[in-house]
Amino acid sequence: MWTELGLDLEAHDALLGVLGQAYGDIFLSQKNRPDGMGYFDFVMSEVHGLRIRELLDxxxxGRKIIGSYCVFVPEEIALAANATLVGLCSGADFAMEDVERILPRNTCALIKSSFGFKLGKVCPYLESADMIVGENTCDGKKKAYESLGHLVENLYVMDLPQVKSANGKALLKSEFQRFKTAVEQLTGVSITVESLQQAIKTVNAKRAAMHRLSSLRKSDPVTISGLDALLANQVFFYDNPARFTESVNKICDELEKRIAVNDGVFPARTPRILISGCPQAVPNWKLPWIIETSGAVIVGEESCVGERGTRNLTDDSGTTIDTMLDALVDRYFQVDCAIFTPNHERLDHIQEMVTDYRADGVIHYGLQFCQPYLMESMPVEKALEQKDIPCLRIETDYSMEDVGQLKTRVEAFIEQLR
Ligand code: SF4
Ligand code: SF4
Known part of the structure; x- marks a missing residue:
């Protein structure tokens, strides 16, 4: 199967070894995990196995696979045209020497990782994709896609608005229409009212399951660790949607029973942290692991791999393609990514999440060289200070070199919350 995809077998095995080791050390060593996490352990153990086999089947x-790097790419349109959308994770350093021959050193780890996975030939998702969708979001991605276009065969770039104006919304609508046409051309399948309605329902169900899981994290004691909840958020991007929805709802049933008997994974009154900022893609578990082994529990992620990506559902009552596209635009236009200016909604959402999840403090997670989120981390900190909500700003990358220093800072912050 791997040769079929043109992977570098040695490099791929090395990556899987590191991934498996990290997964075992971080996830399997947790105590009293919900039984339902067994599904996600299985998915992770088969992330480069059965799931890839399914995609190849x-x-x-005759089904097409579309790879994407951003929550702005509407899965509904892919599904409605009988294609499968998978998130391309970009959460680990790989082939960095080769990457830095193409990209400047001071590019964020997420962008470098996407290139590293391609240059190192280690990602079966990337290699099995019939179309890869990039988007003009931050400047780094925007320019990097010009180079990525020389490395992959079918790169499609979506132009995204940066301002939440009427013009911005019109641009998003026209880009969704253009994407619909491109996907229909790729698959040879015309989207119908019925197929789009069904796709909206499927993706809504997946997001609704994640909302349910998120709201169950409001309890004290918390019945699922932040690491496990992050894992569900990460698997959201590449699992079969219906199976994922069912598995998340099963965990939720179990958590409801645990809440009824106060069966937490951390003791009651453990300091509660909200993480806010850049997306944390598989296998980027460094900061959550530091936090949850330093005496605190993560109760929410204000992130695209988290609530920013799943917050809103799409109105599914449309009866024409055009009204449904409008409903999709209305839904996606609410995503409060830091590429927007101004972006007051994000500050409001962070404060709402602090209240809803009863967080004692916020850790703002910024990837080094990520201008949009690092710039926003300052107004975020200021807005939280005005409400007497403690905030720690972290700037890091994917390397493990700063673990000791980060742990010291995180422990001091948690001590202050007690
Ligand atoms: S942070 Fe912005 S650019 Fe990145 S995935 Fe989210 S919406 Fe897309
Ligand atoms: S983390 Fe920041 S710099 Fe990197 S791709 Fe996302 S928005 Fe761009």
Missing amino acids: EKEA
């Missing part, structure tokens, strides 16, 4: 049956 889908391809053989």
Whole structure:
């Protein structure tokens, strides 16, 4: 299967070894995890196994695979045209020497990782994709896609608005229409009212399951660790949607029973942290692992791999393609990514999440060289200070070199919350 995809077998095995080791050390060592996490352990153990086999079987049956790097790419449109959308994770350093021959050193780890996975030939998702969707979000991605276009065969770039104006919304609508046409051309399948309605329902169900899981994290004691909840948020991007929804709802049933008997994974009154900022893609578990082994529990992620990506559902009552596209635009236009200016909604959402999840403090997670989120971390800190909400700003990358220093800072912050 790997040769079929043109992967570098040695490099791929090395990556899997590191991934498996990290997963075992971080996730499997947790105590009293919900039984339902067994599904996600299985998914992770088969992330480069059965799931890829499934995708290759889908391809053989004529279905197209679309890879994406951003929550702005509407899965609904892909599904409605009988394609499968998978998130391309970009959460680990790989082939960095090769990457830095193409990209400046001071590029964020997420962008470098996406190139490293391609140059190192280690990502079966990337290699099985029939179309890769990039988007003009931050400047780094925007310019990096010009180079990525020389490395991958079918790169499609979506132009995204940066201002939440009427013009911005019109641009998003026209880009969703253009994407619909491109996907229909790729698959040879015309989207119908019924297929789009069904796709909206499928993705809504997946997001609703994640909302349910998130709201169950409001309890004290907390019945699922932040690490496990992050894992569900990460798997959200590449699992089969219906199976994912069912598995998350099963965990929720279990958590409801645990809440009824106060069966937490951390003792009651453990300091509660909200993480806010850049997306944390698989296998980027460094900061959550530091936090949850330093005496605190993470109760929410204000992130695209978290509530920013799943917050809103799409109105599914449309009866024409055009009204449904409008509903999709209305839904996606609410995403409060830091590429927007101004971006007051994000500050409001962070404060709302602090209240809803009863967080004692916020850790703002910024990837080094990520201008949008690092710039916003200052107004975020200021807005939280005005409400007497403690905030720690962290700037890091994917390397493990700063673990000791980060742990010291995180422990001091948690001590202050007690
Ligand atoms: S942070 Fe912005 S650019 Fe990145 S995935 Fe989220 S919406 Fe897309
Ligand atoms: S983390 Fe920041 S710099 Fe990197 S791709 Fe996302 S928005 Fe751009």
